[in-house]
Amino acid sequence: MEHHEERDGPLAEAVALREGGRREEARERLAGLAARWPDDPEVAYQTAWAHDVLGLEAEAVPYYERALADATGRLAPDDRRGALLGLGSTYRVLGRYEDAVALLTRAVGEFPEDGSLRAFLAMALYNTGRHHESVALLLRLLAATSEDPSVRAYRSAVEHYAEDLDATG
Structure with a gap:
C-alpha cells in the first residue's frame, strides 16, 4: 500500500482518538480525511467505523461501500473482512435485510474461517x-466452534441435525 506522509499521521491520530474514546472528535477528523482522499479505501473504512460506533449507521454506509469498492487491493484483508462485517451488520440494523444476506453470503465465501x-x-x-x-447455520457454527464439553460430546449429532432439522433419528 502506498503511503502519504500527509495522510498517515492524521489517520493514525484519528484512529487513536476513536480507540481512546474520543469518538466524535475522531469522526470529524476522519470525515475530513475522507473528503481529502475520497478514493482511499483505508480512510473510507476507518471513517465508516467511526460513524458506526456512534450509532450513525446510515452515514457509515457510503464509507463502507467506498472501502469495499477498492479494486486496487490496497485494503488489508483484515480490514476488508471488518468492512464486510460492518456493512452487512449495518444493512441489517437499517432493515436492508436482503442486502445484508447478499453481502454477508459473499463475505462468508471470501472468509470461510470467520x-x-x-x-x-x-x-x-x-x-x-x-x-x-x-x-442450520448457527448449529454448524456451534458444532464447529464450541469448547463446551457437553456440546462437543454431541458434535456429530448436532452436525447431522443441522443438515436436516426435520429429521427425528
Whole structure:
C-alpha cells in the first residue's frame, strides 16, 4: 500500500482518538480525511467505523461501500473482512435485510474461517424469514466452534441435525 506522509499521521491520530474514546472528535477528523482522499479505501473504512460506533449507521454506509469498492487491493484483508462485517451488520440494523444476506453470503465465501460473519449472516437470514437456514447455520457454527464439553460430546449429532432439522433419528 502506498503511503502519504500527509495522510498517515492524521489517520493514525484519528484512529487513536476513536480507540481512546474520543469518538466524535475522531469522526470529524476522519470525515475530513475522507473528503481529502475520497478514493482511499483505508480512510473510507476507518471513517465508516467511526460513524458506526456512534450509532450513525446510515452515514457509515457510503464509507463502507467506498472501502469495499477498492479494486486496487490496497485494503488489508483484515480490514476488508471488518468492512464486510460492518456493512452487512449495518444493512441489517437499517432493515436492508436482503442486502445484508447478499453481502454477508459473499463475505462468508471470501472468509470461510470467520465465525462472526456466519453469525451475522444467520441473523440476517432470520430477518428475511429464512429461519431454517438461519438455525442450520448457527448449529454448524456451534458444532464447529464450541469448547463446551457437553456440546462437543454431541458434535456429530448436532452436525447431522443441522443438515436436516426435520429429521427425528
